[in-house]
Amino acid sequence: MAATTATRRRRTGHGSPLRQPVTHALLLICGFFWVYPMLWAISGSLKSDSGFLDSGLGLLPHGAHWNNYVDAWKGANFSGYFTNSVIITASTVFFTLLFASMAGYALARTNFPGKKVLIGVILVTFFLPRGYTIVPVYDIINQLYLLDTLWSVVLVQVAGAMVFNTFLFMGYFRTVAKEIEEAARVDGAGFHQTYFYIILPLARPMLATLGLFSFIQSWNDFMTPLVFTLGQPHLRTLSVGLYAFISQTSTDWTALCAGSIISLAPIILVFVVAQRHIVAAIAGAVKG
């Protein structure tokens, strides 16, 4: 008796046939407004200049004016910005994963003298007040004669991502069974062979997760490319180029929308493809 009332209650609480459509309707309406600014930008990128002003907050363009994309791509040099973004992001992801996994492997698997001191120093820097470090970093880049190069941006981004990624790799490599490695060593594999042919392939899930994180972070980074490429407008990334574009043009709004969409598309594409993976990785960050 008690059980039947309980099941009935539960059914009305969660999955009653009447409540589901209401939930869906609410989720859809709120969701629409949630992504409305982006939908509006997509539609704006297809409107004509006069249509953009007339339709205000409306979403439907009258016909597709793809020439906004041509204006942004060629006229406002978004093609150049896009190339810069791709070079910087690809290099940052590659070097972050390479250096962090190498260090993570050495820290997790070998007991070299000085290891404890090293980990201690890094933990302490976590808790030190950060200070205004961009000024000394700017100074270092300047002294390395790297100011106004794409490499300066890559270097600063990779360095900034080092500690977080290395610690995650270290934690991951500790969970990999030591026997696999020892078996490899018995079979005659050296340090490098073990790392490249045994350890890295085993770390594929971690490489994917951290690769996605670095991709999003590097692609969306605004301050690093802004500060380190200030003297060379043609080295701007999409984020910086887009932001500079809004101060240059107060009229070409449709091209601005198109520029926004060009900057946004790769991130959304990656998000849609790797959605489950990204969400699982973010969720994992608080579970531990």
Place this chain on the structure above:
Amino acid sequence: MTSQTTEQAATALTRPVAPRRRRSRWANVKENRWSYAYIAPFVILVAVFTIYPIIASLGYTLYQWNGIGSPTAYVGLDNFRKVLHDNIFWRSFGHTFLYTAVLVPVQLFLALVLALVLNNRRLRFSTFYRSVYFIPAVISPAIIAVVFQLLFSNFGANIDQKLISLHLMHKPLDWLGDPHIVLWVIIAIGIWNTLGYNLVYFLAGLQTIPEDLYEAATIDGAGARQQFWHVTIPGLREIGMIILFLAILGSLQVFDLVQVLTGGGPFYASSVVNTYIYQEAFGGGFSAAGGGGGASVQPNVGFASAASFFYGLILLVITGGQAIAIAYMRKRRREMNTAAIEEARL
């Protein structure tokens, strides 16, 4: 290399005691030379771009310096004294705390409600909804700034006129230019921007609550509301503390969003600590859209470093306190669990 390692392994096997005892530190270092090679890029990058800058910027706090050349005008602790007496610093400080105090509860409440709705296994398309609400979290602040600036400038004939006709306001609003509302607009955009992370965190937390607990509660005759208060909320307590911790820390460090939306302007009405420090350090010289805070100031790296160091100390106290609270809660919980197990054994 390969043969050497196996050789070493062989020696270690045949003569296990004697050589190990005599092995010097140097031999140990030599044996691990590849480990050093593997950590070298990490060590160099961290030393040059993280540790050295922290120490250097600590040194800057003692100088009056505009960032060009080397600092020479030694002023002792004068910069710290200036920070403590700087009105705009404290105003920015207040704005940052207001931002945090409004954004965190509102965002976490909305994220929790949404997570509870989406966590229902019988709800279809819940992955789709999750993506929709998560998407703003992967959008770069630069794009957000551009799209919202365009959007607000198109409010004119639509939203503003309607609000006026409803007598909710008297004249069209300059959403990012009116000092009275600009901070609130930024808070709203901030809530929208990062809610997705907290949604995913809460969903992860909800999934750690064992289904048996709900079943047991159902058998005991607990209704949906009772289950929520007695199963869901206690189950979320620990992860909830971490979510709260991250949300507070993130909000207190807000920078990008404010910098690109207003640069702290107009006239410091939306200035937060980090945008103020940034403008003091660069005098607005590094803003792609021109000066933000309303006035272009002479760069003062010493002052900016001191302000930043001082604020870092405040953050350290806040986060340290929170971390201790979380650790204490965990410990108490573990003790309670072991006590319960002991009790069950008896």
